[in-house]
Amino acid sequence: MAYHHKQSVDNSLGRNKADLILRGGQIVDVHSGRIKEGDIVVNGHRIVGLYDRSPAFVGSNTKIIDVSGKYVLPGFIEPHIHIESSMLTLTNFSRAVLPHGTTTVINDPHEIANVMGVRGVRQMMDEGHYTNLRFYFTIPSCVPSLSEEFETCGTFFSVEDIKSLLEEKSAIGLGEMMNYPGVIAPKIDVLAKIYETYRMRGFKKKPPIIDGHCPGLTGLELSAYINAGIMADHECSTGAELEERLAKGMFVMVRNGSYAKNTRELLEYVIENQIDTRRLMFCSDDRNPYDLLNKGHIDQTLAMAMELAKESGWKLKPFEIIRMATLNPAEFFHMPYRGRLGIGTRADITIVENLEKFNVWATLRNGELVAQKGHVVNDVQDYPYHENILNSVRIKRTFSVDDFQVRSGAKRQKVRIIEMIPGQLTTGNIIHKLEVKNGFLEADINRDILKIAVIERHRGNNNFSVGYVKGFGIKSGAVAI
Structure with missing residues (x-):
């Protein structure tokens, strides 16, 4: 344990050469709410140097990335x-x-x-x-x-x-x-x-x-x-x-x-x-x-x-x-070594081009470059x-168009409809009259009232039900979820 602490001290003093240096970035300090230019020095998975620039950190295998003009978060x-x-x-x-x-x-x-x-x-x-x-x-x-x-x-x-x-x-x-x-x-x-x-x-x-x-x-x-x-x-x-x-x-x-x-x-x-x-x-x-x-x-x-x-x-x-x-x-x-840039914290770092659109230039995880310029x-x-x-969907029944028909003896039928609320997971409950054609209730694309079916897929017991939903905006075709 003491040896580990000695390594940490030596890393921060440059006695052990750095694996990576992010040079000249605008470092975003989430604690003080300030931005200050400086270097970030990484050894292994952790940040060992912050702001201070010293030749002591640089060895023959040290990788240096120029991030001048960019924001480091x-x-x-x-x-x-x-x-x-x-x-x-x-x-x-x-x-x-x-x-x-x-x-x-x-x-x-x-x-x-x-x-x-x-x-x-x-x-x-x-x-x-x-x-x-x-x-x-x-x-x-x-x-x-x-x-x-x-x-x-x-x-x-x-x-x-x-x-x-x-x-x-x-x-x-x-x-x-x-x-x-x-x-x-x-x-x-x-x-x-x-x-x-x-x-x-x-x-x-x-x-x-x-x-x-x-x-x-x-x-x-x-x-x-x-x-x-x-x-x-x-x-x-x-x-x-x-x-x-x-x-x-x-x-x-x-x-x-x-x-x-x-x-x-x-x-x-x-x-x-x-x-x-x-x-x-x-x-x-x-x-x-x-x-x-x-x-x-x-x-x-x-x-x-x-x-x-x-x-x-x-x-x-x-x-x-x-x-x-x-x-x-x-x-x-309770992650004290994440969510901030400090000495000893994990070198999980995001480098952005600006603080308006947050266009990400590069991402580091555990001190390793894992993404750059969108790739x-x-x-x-x-x-x-x-x-x-694998193969967890168990549906034994073969479905046909007839399975999704809803019978009605009326000319027009009041129907309870699930109403989707834009931007929310909760749904509404509305009543509309739907036309009946040849003894079957019709969906109404013009009013965005569509059929919805739930099919049991875990146990293969052939259970299913059909209802109506408003808010998908689909004009043709179907969606399986």
């Missing part, structure tokens, strides 16, 4: 996402986001958990170690998401399953507790998941992390939910929800996903009411391949936030915005998935 942290919604493997997701400056991701794998159970989550965790991105995992708390009355699930997570997965090195806490009715009822089997997370993390002398999910919950019920041990929420869609959660002690993740887009409304409220941002973080929740390819990741959210701040006359300060993607999530997840470098091979988690 801590690597961006994604505090809550479901990688499955990107429809990418973890390896390909890493390839998509590393060029956008993301270096750490906290993944909640409850989609794969609902299909493949513990073995699917373990396989995903294993792949996480294999990539150039740093993955942590919150263990899914609600598998299945709904009871058997509402869905036929592929598997079921017991408290013992959660305890088993919490033993994994990359496990960081309990995933979003979607069953908030079960928490405040209270149901002992639901509370047991929270209790065991606290107990197991405490036993390992690691701080417990319990992620939340409580859209619309307010007042005494919100207080009870928080008092059960829930620490954060990413489901706020109004400023009032955000403010109440902060006032009652929660962290709030401000969501900018492909489907739920709450960032603009929430930040406008934060600016208007001058709310402190130290317990706010940016998250994606879900990010589809189109957005990853064409818009980016956390870098796009930063650019949006900076534009809003500029429109407000900088009532929201640039450093407040940057902290929401770096220091704030690092402190929430991955030093890539890894594709991960070899086990055969036992």
Whole structure:
């Protein structure tokens, strides 16, 4: 142990030559809120020199990268996402986001958990170690998401399953507790998941992390939910929800996903009411391949936030915005060596051309260059998935057009329709009259009323149902999800 500290001292004094020097960049200090030109010296995975330029660091094998005129920031942290919604493997997701400056991701794998159970989550965790991105995992708390009355699930997570997965090195806490009715009822089997997370993390002398999910919950019920041990929420869609959660002690993740887009409304409220941002973080929740390819990741959210701040006359300060993607999530997840640039911290570094659009010039992870000018470098091979988690869709029935017809004896029929709300995950419930043709209800493309079908795919029991939905905007064809 003493030898390790001697190495650290020698590294910072230049007695051991540096592996890498980032020369002459504008270093963004998220603690002081200042930008100062200087060098960053890296040895191994850590920063050993900051601001000071000395020939003592330079050896024959030292790599020097000129970053003059560019801004050097801590690597961006994604505090809550479901990688499955990107429809990418973890390896390909890493390839998509590393060029956008993301270096750490906290993944909640409850989609794969609902299909493949513990073995699917373990396989995903294993792949996480294999990539150039740093993955942590919150263990899914609600598998299945709904009871058997509402869905036929592929598997079921017991408290013992959660305890088993919490033993994994990359496990960081309990995933979003979607069953908030079960928490405040209270149901002992639901509370047991929270209790065991606290107990197991405490036993390992690691701080417990319990992620939340409580859209619309307010007042005494919100207080009870928080008092059960829930620490954060990413489901706020109004400023009032955000403010109440902060006032009652929660962290709030401000969501900018492909489907739920709450960032603009929430930040406008934060600016208007001058709310402190130290317990706010940016998250994606879900990010589809189109957005990853064409818009980016956390870098796009930063650019949006900076534009809003500029429109407000900088009532929201640039450093407040940057902290929401770096220091704030690092402190929430108790990662003292990430989310900031300091002596001894992990050399997870994002270099951008400006602090308006956050155009990422290069990304370093653990002191290694992993992306530059929009492309991955030093890539890894594709991960070899086990055969036992492939071919998980089990549909025995052959479907025909007739299976999706809805009979009616009327000429026009009142129908209950699911209404999608733009930028939100919650849906509305509306009634419309639909035409009947040859004894069957017709979809109405002109009013954007389409058929939607749910087909059981886990057990091959041939169950399916047909309904109607408004808001997709599809004029022809079909989509399978």
